Amino acid sequence: MTKIPESALEFQHHDWNGIPSERLPDGSQRQMIWGERLTVCRLRLPKRLVTPVHTHPNEQMTIVVRGPVLFTIGNEQRIVTTGDVLHFPPNMRHGATMLDEEVILIDVFSPVREDFLPQGTVRPEKAVAPLDLFRLDGKVALVTGSSRGLGAGMAVALAGAGADIALHASEKPPSDTELSISSTTGRRTESLTADLEDRAAADRLVADTLSRFGRIDILVNNAGIIRRQPAAEHSDEIWDSVIEVNLSSVFRLCRAVGRHMIERGGGGKIVNIASMLSFQGGITVPSYAAAKGGISQLTKALANEWAPHGINVNAIAPGYMETDNTVALREDAGRNQQILARIPAGRWGTPADMAGAIVFLSSNASNYLHGHILVVDGGWLSR
Secondary structure, three states, X not given: OOOOOOOHHHHHHOOOOOOOEEEOOOOOEEEEEEOOOOEEEEEEEOOOOEEEEEOOOOEEEEEEEEOOEEEEEOOEEEEEOOOOEEEEOOOOOEEEEEOOOOEEEEEEXXXXXXXXXXXXXXXXXXXXXHHHHHOOOOOEEEEXXXXXXXXXXXXXXXXXXXXXXXXXEOOOOOHHHHHHHHHXXXXXXXXXXXXXXXXXXXXXXXXXXXXXXXXXOEEEEOOOOOOOOOHHHOOHHHHHHHHHHHHHHHHHHHHHHHXXXXXXXXXXXXXXXXXXXHOOOOOOOXXXXXXXXXXXXXXXXXXXXXXXXXXEEEEEEEOXXXXXXXXXXXHOHHHHHHHHXXXXXXXXXXHHHHHHHHHHHHOHHHOOOOOOEEEEOOOHHHO
């Protein structure tokens, strides 16, 4: 492609010698320059030629090198002459009538006029702006446990980045989250319910999502429960329930969605929600700590198998967050003060603090990240 001047206005002084000229059926002659962002067209138009009123999606600047010429712009007409410059926004109706003299015009189009490219021309790929890597337009995300708390916050964040969302709750449809997404982003949502203590629920949830959206590009395994009981009294019922919801159902959801992504091709994103107790033992929550430790290892195991398929499996480990699961801790004045004293940020986290992390791990910005546990903890683990 020919190197083009920095300013579009410089084209009127550009040396067009040596640039091939093409004679068009209407008797005009056209010379073309193509750049990364612009198409430039120099036209030599015979007198009394009429170009029909038309539109195109490109922004256009027209430099009158030799005039005069009668332009139709929208519903108005005006005569322009040598040295005049016209600007046409995208989709502006315009046309031109040559008068009693030959006319020379230079049209500058942005972005490139693909319809003007010679047959067989391969356009170079456009450079991707860094922030575009975080866009999720056209993607479908299934977010479990999204009726409130961190799950609701992450679902809203993903929708804000352009994704359509399958919202999950264990019993009551997450209507509040659905309303928040529709009112702030306009993205499509579907509300689904499934009791993840039921071993068959994960497969049903994935199948239900696929029947409504036709695809799953992002899976966020956020649903979880916590039961506090000292280890010596920790019952089998509590252990089984927490392990089933927080670990076993996560594996089943990953398995079902991973199979879909592999069969469909094109990769995908799976984000599991780990915890500070993926790194530490905690107190009176042995089943929760065991499950969240398992989430960390499951994330790495699946990443090892599925990275070759373009599937990124990572996890977020939230710190101490203001959710239903931490009400007891926050209401315990002594324990609350101990926790705050260790957080360098000096506060409990909120669902909004998860937005950047979840969009990052769900987007093309994290394409080379596999098996990583991203800690969002206000600095807790650094203390």
